[in-house]
Amino acid sequence: MRHYKSILHFRTLGLAFVLALPIIADAAQYEDFYFPREESTTTDGYPTPLSGKPITKTPIITKLKGTSNKKYPKYYIPGKEPLADNEMRVTILGSGSPTPVRRAQGTSSYLVELGNGDNFIFDIGPGTTGNLYSMGIHPALLDKVFIAHLHLDHVGDIFSLFDAMGWARNTPLQVWGPSGTTPDLGTAEFTKNVRKAAEWHVQSKRNLLPTGGTSIVTQEIDISKFSVENPRQLAYDKNGVKIYAFPVVHTIDGSMGYRLEWKGLSFAYTADSEPSTFEAEQSKGVDVFIHEVFPSPEEYAAQTKMPLQHAQNALGEHTIPEELGLVFDIARPGIGIGSHYTLGDALIDNFFKNVRTTYDGPVLLAHDLSVINVTPEQIVIRQAKTSLLAEVPDAPKLEGVDMNPGERSDSKRPDWLTETKIQR
Ligand SMILES: [Zn+2]
Numbered sequence: 451m452r453h454y455k456s457i458l459h460f461r462t463l464g465l466a467f468v469l470a471l472p473i474i475a476d477a478a479q480y481e482d483f484y485f486p487r488e489e490s491t492t493t494d495g496y497p498t499p500l501s502g503k504p505i506t507k508t509p510i511i512t513k514l515k516g517t518s519n520k521k522y523p524k525y526y527i528p529g530k531e532p533l534a535d536n537e538m539r540v541t542i543l544g545s546g547s548p549t550p551v552r553r554a555q556g557t558s559s560y561l562v563e564l565g566n567g568d569n570f571i572f573d574i575g576p577g578t579t580g581n582l583y584s585m586g587i588h589p590a591l592l593d594k595v596f597i598a599h600l601h602l603d604h605v606g607d608i609f610s611l612f613d614a615m616g617w618a619r620n621t622p623l624q625v626w627g628p629s630g631t632t633p634d635l636g637t638a639e640f641t642k643n644v645r646k647a648a649e650w651h652v653q654s655k656r657n658l659l660p661t662g663g664t665s666i667v668t669q670e671i672d673i674s675k676f677s678v679e680n681p682r683q684l685a686y687d688k689n690g691v692k693i694y695a696f697p698v699v700h701t702i703d704g705s706m707g708y709r710l711e712w713k714g715l716s717f718a719y720t721a722d723s724e725p726s727t728f729e730a731e732q733s734k735g736v737d738v739f740i741h742e743v744f745p746s747p748e749e750y751a752a753q754t755k756m757p758l759q760h761a762q763n764a765l766g767e768h769t770i771p772e773e774l775g776l777v778f779d780i781a782r783p784g785i786g787i788g789s790h791y792t793l794g795d796a797l798i799d800n801f802f803k804n805v806r807t808t809y810d811g812p813v814l815l816a817h818d819l820s821v822i823n824v825t826p827e828q829i830v831i832r833q834a835k836t837s838l839l840a841e842v843p844d845a846p847k848l849e850g851v852d853m854n855p856g857e858r859s860d861s862k863r864p865d866w867l868t869e870t871k872i873q874r
């Protein structure tokens with residue numbers, strides 16, 4: 451249509467003016483959505499996506515008044531800021547929703563780094579491993595994943611996680627996640643099938659590279675043990691790090707949240723859930739609380755181009771901004787984070803307007819590569835600047851790990867085909 455119009459103009463208006471027209475129109479329409487975007491704000495004064503600032507009006511939160519606060523550079527640059535031994539860094543790797551996965555928003559994945567050198571990945575949704583590997587951590591040190599529930603927007607990148615550089619570790623990927631009400635609904639069955647689906651992949655590489663990184667060790671949290679008397683279970687307890695699992699209200703049984711505690715710092719992640727007093731109580735008083743949030747059914751239907759009835763059905767299992775505020779009002783976290791939200795300038799203002807009807811504390815609307823540093827004194831939120839061509843950092847020394855490739859697979863391609871190879 452645009453070309454057709456150009457030809458008409460060409461006949462009537464003159465060459466130079468007309469040839470410029472369609473290009474200017476395109477740029478005006480789309481320029482804001484290429485990276486890097488100019489620093490800008492929404493009508494209500496919130497930073498816009500891709501403008502280099504986290505979407506909040508409270509990027510610095512003082513926990514302890516009268517203490518000398520650590521100063522941070524404007525952006526978080528991976529590899530340039532070692533953590534203090536009492537510091538935690540939380541990075542949003544995937545802030546979006548599966549409808550659709552976007553270049554600027556992967557879905558559901560969060561990295562927690564601690565000053566003791568431990569790293570934890572919470573969910574590994576589609577489109578997030580690029581962000582993860584851009585964070586300057588050697589893949590050998592990214593082997594612990596806590597799955598909140600088995601919706602594919604929370605686990606879809608697990609293949610990339612164990613493939614991309616699983617060989618660099620040659621030890622199993624460790625996965626924690628919920629059991630199901632029956633074994634086929636549990637995390638162990640899921641990871642077993644993931645590994646099974648990768649059989650050709652693993653056999654093809656067995657004699658070339660270490661392939662131990664493509665095995666998965668799964669530890670299920672038995673959801674039948676949750677009750678009013680037993681609201682949470684200790685899923686992980688090592689190096690002073692405790693991670694508790696607790697159930698949340700989301701579709702069928704087997705959706706969980708996690709709460710991490712270390713050196714007086716804390717983090718809670720409830721993944722997808724309908725608002726409940728229970729999850730709010732389990733997340734009470736944490737420094738960083740990440741909870742899902744969706745726009746209104748009308749906004750969601752317009753955004754996804756789905757019928758309103760379907761949008762209403764889907765959002766019945768989720769949380770809208772006013773409800774998020776109610777959960778935060780009970781939990782009172784250092785920073786309450788709404789995530790799983792498809793970002794758009796107008797929707798940002800609507801989110802804050804609505805969340806403010808029920809909550810007055812600090813709120814961040816998650817964006818990929820928002821980074822939250824937490825110390826005993828303060829919480830500081832910035833955007834990371836990571837290289838689009840990030841390289842692998844130096845490999846750590848892995849004590850006692852056999853890095854030799856294994857035996858060749860018995861599956862062999864036919865000789866006649868091999869004989870056609872052009873010799874080097
Ligand atoms: Zn879900």
Ligand SMILES: [Zn+2]
Pocket residue numbers: 558601603604722790
């Ligand atoms: Zn989800």
